[in-house]
Amino acid sequence: MRKIHSYLFICLLSISAPFSFAQQYAFNTEEETAEGWYHSHDFKTWVGKGGDIDVMREVIANIDRSAGVKRFPELVDTQIEFRPGNWSYEWIQAGDRARGEADGLSGHAKLQKLRAALTYYSTGSWPHLGREDDAQALAKAIQAYLDAGALMNVPVQHVDITVGDQQIKGYLHLPVGAGPFPIVINSFGSDVTKEDSFDLFYRELEPRGIGMLAVDMPGIGEAKHLSMADGSDVVMEAALAFLRNADFAQQEKLFVVGGSFGGNAAARAFYRLEVAGVVSMCAPLHTAFQYPPEVLDGLPKMTIDGVKSRFGLLDRTTAVLSGPLSQVSLIEQGYMQANKVIDTPLLVITTNRDPVSPLEDLVIFLESASNQEVVVLDMEGHCPPRGIREPVVARWIADQVEN
Numbered sequence: 001m002r003k004i005h006s007y008l009f010i011c012l013l014s015i016s017a018p019f020s021f022a023q024q025y026a027f028n029t030e031e032e033t034a035e036g037w038y039h040s041h042d043f044k045t046w047v048g049k050g051g052d053i054d055v056m057r058e059v060i061a062n063i064d065r066s067a068g069v070k071r072f073p074e075l076v077d078t079q080i081e082f083r084p085g086n087w088s089y090e091w092i093q094a095g096d097r098a099r100g101e102a103d104g105l106s107g108h109a110k111l112q113k114l115r116a117a118l119t120y121y122s123t124g125s126w127p128h129l130g131r132e133d134d135a136q137a138l139a140k141a142i143q144a145y146l147d148a149g150a151l152m153n154v155p156v157q158h159v160d161i162t163v164g165d166q167q168i169k170g171y172l173h174l175p176v177g178a179g180p181f182p183i184v185i186n187s188f189g190s191d192v193t194k195e196d197s198f199d200l201f202y203r204e205l206e207p208r209g210i211g212m213l214a215v216d217m218p219g220i221g222e223a224k225h226l227s228m229a230d231g232s233d234v235v236m237e238a239a240l241a242f243l244r245n246a247d248f249a250q251q252e253k254l255f256v257v258g259g260s261f262g263g264n265a266a267a268r269a270f271y272r273l274e275v276a277g278v279v280s281m282c283a284p285l286h287t288a289f290q291y292p293p294e295v296l297d298g299l300p301k302m303t304i305d306g307v308k309s310r311f312g313l314l315d316r317t318t319a320v321l322s323g324p325l326s327q328v329s330l331i332e333q334g335y336m337q338a339n340k341v342i343d344t345p346l347l348v349i350t351t352n353r354d355p356v357s358p359l360e361d362l363v364i365f366l367e368s369a370s371n372q373e374v375v376v377l378d379m380e381g382h383c384p385p386r387g388i389r390e391p392v393v394a395r396w397i398a399d400q401v402e403n
Contacts, residue, residue, distance in 0.1 A: 038075040038302050039087065039126065046123060048387050049199060050115030055098075059090045059120070072301065088133035091124025095140055102147075114148035118195060127191035127306040128220050129314055138221065141195045145171065148198060153206070161215065163238040164230075169222040170194065170239060171214040173201040174248060182253035182276070182401045183211040185239045189260025189383075191306035193221035199386070204394035210401065211248075215239050217262055219310030228310040229324050232265040233272065240273055252276060253401050257393060258283070260383055261310070263357075264328065267365060270344060271335040277345040277400045279393050282383035285336065285365055286329040288356040293318040296325075330365070340368045347396045349375045349389050354382050 046056055063077050066085025071078040079086045098117035102110050121144055124137030149156025149171065157172040171194060175181055184205060186197050197214035205212050215235045218226035223235055231237075236256055243249040255277045258266030263283025270278040296304055296318045304321075308314045311324050330336040346369040350357055359376070366372055375392055377384045 036074060036076050038072060038078050040300075040302075045386065046119055048385075049119040049122075049196070050112060051119040051123075052116055055094050055116075055120070059094050062090045063087055075301070082133045082136075086133060088124040088137045091120045092137050092140060095120035095124065095137075095144065099144065099147075107151075111148055111151045114144055114151070115198065118144040118148060118198065122193065122195045125193070127302050127309075128193050129305060129309050130224050138193065138195075141193070142222070145195050145198060149173070152202070159213075159242070161235070161238050161242050163223070163226060163234055166225060168216065168226070168235060168238070170216075170242075171197065171212075173206070173212045173214070175206050175209045175211055177209065179248040180250040181209065181211040181248060182250050182255070182397070183213055183243055184255045184257050184397060185236055185243070186212055186214045186257045187217055187236060187262035187265060188258070189262050189306075190217065190220070190310050191302065192260070192262075195221070196386075200390050200394070204390050205397075208394060208398045208401075210394070210397060213239050213243060217265060217310065219312065220306075227312050228261075228328065229312075231268070232261065232328060233268040236265055236269050237273060240269075240275065255279070255397055255400070257281075257397075259389075260284070261307075264330070267330055268333070268335065270342060270346060271330075271340065271368070275344060277347070277397065279347045279349070279396065280365075281349040281389055281393075282351065282354055282357050283348075284328075284356045285361040286331045287358050287361050289325050289327075289329040289332075291322075293322050296321065336361075336364050336368065338367055341370055342368050343370050345371045345373075345400055347373050347375075347393070349377075349384060349392060351377045351379045351381065351384055353380050356382055 041060060043053060043056060047053055063085060066076060066079040068079040068081045068085055071080050077087045082089050095117045098113050098120060102113035105113055118141055121137050121141035125134040125141060128134060128138060146156060146158060153176045154174045159170050159172045161168050161170050186200060188196060194214040194216045201212040216223040218228045218230060218235055240254060243254055253276045256266050256269045256275050257279040259281040263280040264285060266278050266280040267283050267285060304318060305314060308316060308321055311321060313321050326332060348362060352359060
């Protein structure tokens with residue numbers, strides 16, 4: 001099925017088959033970077049999530065003055081000791097101040113202040129390696145999420161999901177009404193936890209009467225005790241099983257959405273799970289998993305640390321990672337094959353210059369999809385901004401619900 005929508009349409013990108021459609025946007029979305037930093041300064045995303053620009057610039061300035069011993073001596077924001085100047089410490093202070101201010105507010109104003117606190121805490125935990133300092137920030141982010149979620153029309157539920165013989169946590173959001181509801185299973189990548197899911201429901205899905213079950217990828221957040229080596233989509237599969245036993249879930253309208261490494265999980269789910277539709281965004285599918293250690297070591301330290309952590313290999317050499325990482329390829333797993341044709345509706349969103357998700361891999365993936373729509377944005381870097389991609393995702397899912 002070939003179909004063109006006008007989601008945030010600026011100009012149509014002329015591109016040859018197998019893409020069913022593609023759109024080209026020209027946006028300057030580069031993160032603010034500074035030489036000698038471990039973390040990038042993603043102010044645009046942080047502001048979009050509710051952070052105050054002046055507060056965040058003050059946090060960065062405080063970290064820039066850090067004087068303690070660094071984990072990486074050449075990187076200013078890697079102070080080990082949990083005190084002023086430590087990345088997690090400074091963001092936690094900002095989050096605590098926002099939480100305190102929220103206590104004196106009500107309604108929409110309180111929600112916005114809690115969104116700010118959530119942004120600061122989650123950023124303080126980023127890239128969520130499970131060390132003592134960032135674990136403190138993540139614990140506070142979880143509580144801030146629950147506090148903000150309690151202000152929704154239907155309060156969020158912090159639910160237990162069984163993965164094999166282990167338990168993880170997810171956030172279940174339902175819209176107002178009697179149900180059953182269409183529901184999206186949402187997950188992110190190797191350095192983003194489910195605490196970043198709030199706005200997808202709050203801004204995009206709830207107004208459309210669509211629920212959301214937000215989960216972590218294996219090896220991160222409240223699924224940290226799992227390993228990516230067991231399958232990138234094992235949490236999504238468990239989340240689907242959870243919804244299959246729920247009377248509030250519209251069984252013929254359950255969707256899987258994933259971005260970055262979560263996009264890999266969504267692509268794997270596309271081949272393995274029976275759902276109403278799959279959205280795979282900026283997904284590494286094959287090529288990036290075949291890079292030799294010396295190429296992987298050329299990636300930002302934060303990026304490769306996040307990936308190592310998901311495999312339980314943090315602080316190990318990159319050479320140790322190469323073997324299990326290569327097996328995440330959907331070609332190596334036998335899924336991306338020309339003879340596999342899947343009828344499940346598929347939406348793909350990516351950029352045309354993504355260093356870990358080249359269009360060549362996408363061409364192979366789309367050969368499996370008989371019902372596909374593709375949005376390609378003309379921009380540098382990995383993954384389109386959430387403020388652009390999330391409305392597209394929500395509108396596409398709403399279309400599928402109506403079909």
